[in-house]
Amino acid sequence: MVEVDDQGIVDDPFEFGVASGDPDTTSVVLWTALGSTAIAGDVRLACDVASDPAFDGLVTSDLVSAAETDGRTARIVADGLDPATTYWYRFRVGPHVSATGRTHTLPGAGAGAERFGIALSSCQNRAELLRWDNHITLADDPAVDLVVWLGDFIYERNASSLEEYRALYREARGDARLQASSAAHPWVVTWDDHEVVNDYDGTVDPARRLDAYRSWWEFTPTRLPRPSSDGLRVYRFVDVGDLVRIVMLDCRQYASSETVLGSEQLEWLADVCNHGAAHTLLASPVIVSSLNVGELTPPYAFEAHPADQAAVIAALNAAPDPTVVSGDLHAQMELELAPGITELMAPPLSSSFPPDWADLLPFLPFASPSVVRAEAAHGYLRLDYATTGVTHEFVNG
Template structure:
């Protein structure tokens, strides 16, 4: 990609100023709604129907919950009797949906209930944010439209702000390209006991065409999925395809999700307003607006994350008592364009520019301020791209990934300096993107294995992207020798279970035997611990 500035207010304004003919040419009529700012100004004015006339089950895409607070959690569903039809099988009319949340799976002890409106402007998606819930408590929820009732979801609130829970457990997942494998890992994740939440670290969907057999799944899908996503309709249909998977639905129903995105939710390796194809920035921001709108519609995100045109404030902070603070980052929307291209290159002066940013100045300040105020034992950074330095050969000169933090070394140094100044002793970076399991120690000096360890990085493999994978990829020996701070590397698909208590973290790297077949087993490839106050991964 050519080097152009990061998104600016001028570019955003240009996207909003597109005349109607230009706008519809770029995105299609449905995408005009991507520039809506808030629900009252865009939602249907007519009274919602009660759902009694729905002839078939509208809850084909399951239920989900997310972003737990001590007294609240987001509940989500979307009505779509025909999920892979452009309109979801529903007319452009609002539908009233009832919801209830209970303290038991039989719903004998209902603690809150009400109704919400599924608006056609939001593709009949529904989100509810019930308040007044008890902290650190498991709840069950469901929806109803007419005579149809959704499956039951399980969720859990966060501990009280000053609580010191004995432990919290998170699942780490990323990268789930539908046509490259079955979501068997999600079936196993759904069965993991006592997870407080699942951290989805990006690439929830892929923008690439899905062929008539859905790749290795050998399952017929409509022809209109066999194109790259550009319009709001395209992105909505891709989410519908992904949500229709029963294993993904099971994982969402079993655990609340805390989500962030990477690149494929919009366009491979995009950087701010710069697309992979170097289309004009104004045009790409229209595509980004459509993608961000569809993301918000299909994820269990709160109202403040509703996008404003091509902008969506996704970085946010969640706390699990005084045991863990989660600073969820966005490394795509505000970054400078990759230096020297998107791939692996020997860094030059452009990459070393101290002004270059991956997070943007506002997000960097927000993170540093949050660390200064943190009272948590563990500070987690759920984010997208590999943070630790990663060389791919033993002898120099060493190419590095320009799309990862290696392509933004000054930004990485600012982050580590901010953590040190804030007194962050137990830094845990949680990463996706690369379709392999990694475990890294974060070193004060990457060239000195004996230098101080500043924290750890846990990289989860993909759910399906990349196909079956291998326990030891072809570059296993080179990477492990060239990076002495790399403690573990496995190329199979799977997820990570992260357990935190006052004394240590434990990371269990789960792998599935294959994703090319739907019934693979799961095992633990490796487990590591890092002690509080004494960072560094040790095999167990």
């Protein structure tokens, strides 16, 4: 086990817990961040990975830097791992040891993964703090193998600088309940609008956008590169063996009055929907179906951009057994996007809309031919993939 001295750190600096993300068949990103008790400058940490929670079966032990320029967040790609295997990990500095996280690698193609549970949620406004208990339910759910986050990890409030955005992530990651769900499962994360500013599009101040993207990257267990002034390509796909391809969308960065996804992402989408896995999960922060509620239709929605909506449907028509899961609207819904294509709206983890939105939801099926069911609920959606098919369950709390 690699040794690392305390570098003058007296108090336990691991106040934001640990997280893992973007797993593949042989590697996974491990993440932590240091709190205000840390000394100035960069801090060297040790990161241990083991095949058991007692760390008797040590697999790797490496050094990683929590750099001041990264907000004293640290990430390391643990690689050389076995497919479809559970690992435990922790970070250390001097006598201080972080909480232990648990993560899993993904099954390889042809490995015959028999079942795989994916939990999806979004929207964790701190204004509804009690509902963060849903993170405990998520942490303890034995059927979850992967968490897919559909955005609104923070709400920007008045933040517009790097330090102000970082403060919001530190507030969120300081919550023991988010630390529990982050330590329990690997996460694959995309963003929505509130990571930057409500309903932003390409016209947002580029410096503010970069600060927002930068803080998102620092506090997200992702293997994406650091954002540059060109932005950050967040859309990507994850293959769970031959069972399901998860396609992650970015509905904000390229949005304009002309488009939701932008031409490059649309082209990419058509390409990646053509694959050999049994199922397709399109993780779209923004609703793809039409709600048919006239001027209440959000201007950024696919419904307001029929060419994008048609292109997504065309891509999904070529995809094996597609399901769309969206977030953003702070509601739980079942919709029929197109014949044979179900869209499910994952409930928000905590965020609410004003009461008049909740009152309107039960009437949506009468207004919109695509809405089967709509209700005000919180928690997460779990999709249970199996070789025999896919089922879903809304887990509400």
